[in-house]
Amino acid sequence: MKTNSNSVPGNKSLETVAPHTDLKVEVQGVLMVVPLEETETRSMFLSNIDQAVNIYCGGIANPSFPPDLTAKILEFGFRRLLTDHYDFLAGRLKWDPKQGRLEIDCNNLAGAGFLTASSKLSLEEIGDLDCPNPSFEQLAPQNWNQFWPGDQPLFIVQVTSFKCGGVSLAAVYNHITLDAVGCMIFLDHLASVLANSSDLPFPPINNRHLLDARTPPRVTQKHVELIDVGRIAYASTPSIFISTTDNLLRKNLLLTAEDIKTLKKQAMVSPCINENKSSSGVITSFNVVAAHTWRCMALLRSNKENSEKPSMVLFPVNIRARIRPRLPPSYTGNALVNGYGMATYREIAQMPYAHLVEKVAEGARRVKDEYIKSVIDWRELHNGYVHGDVMLSSWWKIFHRFKVSLGQAAKYMSYCAKANIRSWVTSMDLR
Numbered sequence: 565m566k567t568n569s570n571s572v573p574g575n576k577s578l579e580t581v582a583p584h585t586d587l588k589v590e591v592q593g594v595l596m597v598v599p600l601e602e603t604e605t606r607s608m609f610l611s612n613i614d615q616a617v618n619i620y621c622g623g624i625a626n627p628s629f630p631p632d633l634t635a636k637i638l639e640f641g642f643r644r645l646l647t648d649h650y651d652f653l654a655g656r657l658k659w660d661p662k663q664g665r666l667e668i669d670c671n672n673l674a675g676a677g678f679l680t681a682s683s684k685l686s687l688e689e690i691g692d693l694d695c696p697n698p699s700f701e702q703l704a705p706q707n708w709n710q711f712w713p714g715d716q717p718l719f720i721v722q723v724t725s726f727k728c729g730g731v732s733l734a735a736v737y738n739h740i741t742l743d744a745v746g747c748m749i750f751l752d753h754l755a756s757v758l759a760n761s762s763d764l765p766f767p768p769i770n771n772r773h774l775l776d777a778r779t780p781p782r783v784t785q786k787h788v789e790l791i792d793v794g795r796i797a798y799a800s801t802p803s804i805f806i807s808t809t810d811n812l813l814r815k816n817l818l819l820t821a822e823d824i825k826t827l828k829k830q831a832m833v834s835p836c837i838n839e840n841k842s843s844s845g846v847i848t849s850f851n852v853v854a855a856h857t858w859r860c861m862a863l864l865r866s867n868k869e870n871s872e873k874p875s876m877v878l879f880p881v882n883i884r885a886r887i888r889p890r891l892p893p894s895y896t897g898n899a900l901v902n903g904y905g906m907a908t909y910r911e912i913a914q915m916p917y918a919h920l921v922e923k924v925a926e927g928a929r930r931v932k933d934e935y936i937k938s939v940i941d942w943r944e945l946h947n948g949y950v951h952g953d954v955m956l957s958s959w960w961k962i963f964h965r966f967k968v969s970l971g972q973a974a975k976y977m978s979y980c981a982k983a984n985i986r987s988w989v990t991s992m993d994l995r
Contacts, residue, residue: 587702588684589724594711596675597639598654599647607660608652608668611775612943613898614740615666618657622704622736623747634731635680635723641757642721646676649768650750653719653741666740668718677712677720679705686728696816704734739898744959745882746896769892775899781941784934789878789904792948819853827852827917834918846925850958854879855920858905861954862912871910876952877924878902881931888933901939902950903927 646654654676658669683703687693705720719737726732735747742750746768753764831847858877869875880900884891891899905923912920942948 585699587690587699589681589702590683591679591681591711591722593635593680595639595678596712596717597643597646597678598673598675599651600643601647603647603651603670603673605671607658608655608670608770609772610666610668610740611772611897612777612940613775613900614772616943616949617739617743617898617900618666619739620736621739622734624700624703624732624734634725634733637758638721638723638733638754639678641754642676642678644757645750645753646673649753649764649770652770653737655718656716657718657738657740668741674715675717677705677708677717679711679720679722681722681724683724683726685726687726687730688728690726695818703732705736742896743898743900745884745899749894749896766894769895770897772897774891774895775887775897775940777941777944778937781944783938783942783945785938787939787942788906789876789902789950789952790939790942790946790948791951792946794947824849824852827856831855831918831921834916845928846922848925850879851921851924851928854924854956855905855917857956858924858954859912859917859920862909866909866913869909871913872908874906874908875912876904876906876954877927878904878950878952878955879924879927880957881928883931883936886931886933887936901931901936902955903931904950904952 651670651673652668654673655668655670656674658667659665660667681703691697703722703724705722708717708720709715716738718741719735722734722736724732724734737747749766749768752766753768756764828847828849831852854877858875862875879902881903882899883901884893884895884899903924905920905927907915907920907923
C-alpha cells in the first residue's frame with residue numbers, strides 16, 4: 565500500500581513492507597525452568613507504576629551460535645540469573661486482598677517458560693530481519709496456555725533454529741516485571757553469565773519501594789491523561805489477569821533518515837520554533853516523528869469529531885534521572901510516566917506543524933520530580949489508566965544492539981523489534 569504523496573515528508577510515498585505470513589515454525593520442546601538453587605521465599609512488592617502495566621510484551625534477537633549450543637547455554641544462563649537476582653521472573657502474580665494490590669509470589673517458584681522450536685525456512689528466505697514484521701511473532705512464545713493450562717508464567721523464552729543453521733532468541737514477559745531499560749539490564753546480565761563472568765557489570769536494583777507513594781498521597785498536578793475506572797474486585801475475577809488479543813490491522817510505514825531530516829526542517833520554518841530550540845530538545849527525531857504521526861491520525865478522523873474536541877498523543881518517559889532522589893541507573897522495575905501532547909482537532913488542522921512538535925516537547929518537559937510523584941500518588945488513590953488517541957514508544961535507542969560474549973568469542977545479537985499483542989508497537993490507536 566502507498567500513502568498519498570501529499571501526506572508525507574518531501575512528497576515521498578511510504579510503502580508497507582510485504583511480510584511473510586507463515587514462517588513454518590514448530591515447537592519441539594517445552595520446559596518450565598527454575599533457579600539452580602533454592603531461593604528466598606517472599607512476596608515481592610510492586611510499585612503503583614508496575615501495577616498499571618499488567619500486559620505482556622516481548623522481543624526477538626538473532627544470535628549466531630549453533631542451535632543446540634544456544635538452547636543449552638541459554639537455559640543454564642537463564643537459570644543462573646533466576647537464582648542470583650531475578651527469582652521473581654519465575655514467580656506468579658498474586659492479589660493481596662488486604663493491601664488491595666498485586667504482588668509477585670516468589671514462594672515455591674513455579675518457574676519460567678523455556679521453549680525450543682524450528683523453522684523450515686532459512687534466514688535469507690525470511691528476508692529483512694531489521695524491519696518489524698508481524699510474522700516474527702511466530703518466533704516468540706504464543707498461546708502458552710496449551711503448554712501450561714491455567715498458568716500464567718511471567719517470563720517465557722523461545723529459541724528457534726532455522727534450516728540454514730541460524731537461530732532466533734525471543735522472550736515474552738509480563739511488563740509488570742520489567743520495563744524496556746530493565747529488560748536491557750537483564751540481557752546485559754545474561755551476556756555476563758554466558759561469558760562466565762563471576763560478577764555482573766552492575767547489580768540489578770529490584771527494590772520497587774523506591775517508587776512508593778507519599779504518606780499521605782498528594783495529587784498536586786492535573787492529570788488529564790489518566791482516567792479513573794473505579795475499583796475492581798481482582799480477587800473474585802482472576803481472568804482479569806489474562807489479556808485478550810485485539811484484532812489490529814498492522815502496517816509498517818518506512819520513514820527514512822532523509823524524511824526525518826525534512827520533518828525537522830519543516831519544524832524550523834515557524835516563528836514558534838527558532839534555531840535555539842533545535843539544540844534545546846524541541847526538534848528531536850522522536851518529537852518530529854511523534855508530531856507527524858499524531859497529525860496524520862488526527863486528520864484522518866477530523867471529519868468525525870467536534871473541531872473543538874481535544875486530541876491527545878501519549879508517550880512513555882524514562883524517569884530514572886528525572887525523579888529526586890534519582891533512581892539507580894540499574895533499577896529494573898517500571899520507571900515510566902506518560903508524557904502527553906494535547907490540542908484540539910481544529911488546532912491540529914490549522915496550526916503550523918511546528919506547533920505540534922512544541923506540544924510533544926512540552927509533554928516531555930512536564931515530566932519532572934513533582935509531576936512524577938503526583939502520578940504515583942494519583943495511582944495510590946485511583947484505579948485507572950492512561951487514555952488518549954495515539955500512543956507512541958521509541959525503541960531505536962534501547963534495543964538496537966547488545967553484545968553477548970561466549971568464552972573468548974564475542975558474538976553480536978541484532979535486535980529486531982517484535983510488534984507484540986499489546987504493548988511493543990510503534991503506534992497504537994487507543995480508542
